Amino acid sequence: xxxxxxxxxxxxxxxxxxxxxxxxxxxxxxxxxxxxxxxxxxxxxxxxxxxxxxxxxxxxxxxxxxxxxxxxxxxxxxxxxxxxxxxxxxxxxxxxxxxxxxxxxxxxxxx
Amino acid sequence: xxxxxxxxxxxxxxxxxxxxxxxxxxxxxxxxxxxxxxxxxxxxxxxxxxxxxxxxxxxxxxxxxxxxxxxxxxxxxxxxxxxxxxxxxxxxxxxxxxxxxxxxxxxxxxxxxx
Numbered sequence: 001x002x003x004x005x006x007x008x009x010x011x012x013x014x015x016x017x018x019x020x021x022x023x024x025x026x027x028x029x030x031x032x033x034x035x036x037x038x039x040x041x042x043x044x045x046x047x048x049x050x051x052x053x054x055x056x057x058x059x060x061x062x063x064x065x066x067x068x069x070x071x072x073x074x075x076x077x078x079x080x081x082x083x084x085x086x087x088x089x090x091x092x093x094x095x096x097x098x099x100x101x102x103x104x105x106x107x108x109x110x111x
Numbered sequence: 112x113x114x115x116x117x118x119x120x121x122x123x124x125x126x127x128x129x130x131x132x133x134x135x136x137x138x139x140x141x142x143x144x145x146x147x148x149x150x151x152x153x154x155x156x157x158x159x160x161x162x163x164x165x166x167x168x169x170x171x172x173x174x175x176x177x178x179x180x181x182x183x184x185x186x187x188x189x190x191x192x193x194x195x196x197x198x199x200x201x202x203x204x205x206x207x208x209x210x211x212x213x214x215x216x217x218x219x220x221x222x223x224x225x
Contacts, residue, residue: 033213042115042202042216043154088154097142097206098167099214101154 006102021105022073023089031092032072115217134203144204
């Protein structure tokens with residue numbers, strides 16, 4: 001079945017550092033989404049990407065839709081303690097509304 | 112900002128009992144979904160629902176599961192005879208159906224099967 005490989009699994013960084021995480025797949029996706037999940041809560045949408053090569057920012061977050069449509073990355077600049085959480089990529093394939101999630105990147109920020 | 116609401120936040124049920132999880136999707140949304148997340152694992156798709164019928168389901172969504180939109184605002188997931196392995200967080204999501212409007216998730220129901 002379709003799988004998204006997300007890396008790294010976890011990151012422990014110093015406040016102020018930049019962070020990068022990515023997702024890759026052997027399948028082609030038409031939409032890439034990045035969500036953040038805090039403990040005990042549901043995933044919250046951060047960025048949505050709809051076209052190959054698209055680069056989109058949301059504040060300190062930047063994400064790109066890979067030109068092969070098989071990968072995406074998320075960058076967080078100048079991390080702050082409230083960035084702590086689990087970040088998930090998710091992809092949508094053509095003619096499906098089923099979101100396929102990556103396994104998540106757990107981010108810890110040291111003040 | 113409109114949001115998806117789910118009740119209860121935590122449900123504890125004896126194995127073999129039926130359970131109904133409830134969701135109120137965002138009011139102008141047309142597509143509804145259930146996902147589950149076993150502790151420490153990724154979020155997995157269960158089912159999508161549009162125009163009063165299931166549009167897509169995963170292999171997890173077997174005969175023990177059913178969904179219903181009993182009125183204009185609620186969307187429910189029923190598990191007929193719960194098993195220990197049904198213990199998980201269950202998330203409801205909704206979307207307008209347009210690909211420019213992605214899925215928005217509720218905060219989930221933690222289901223614990225004893």
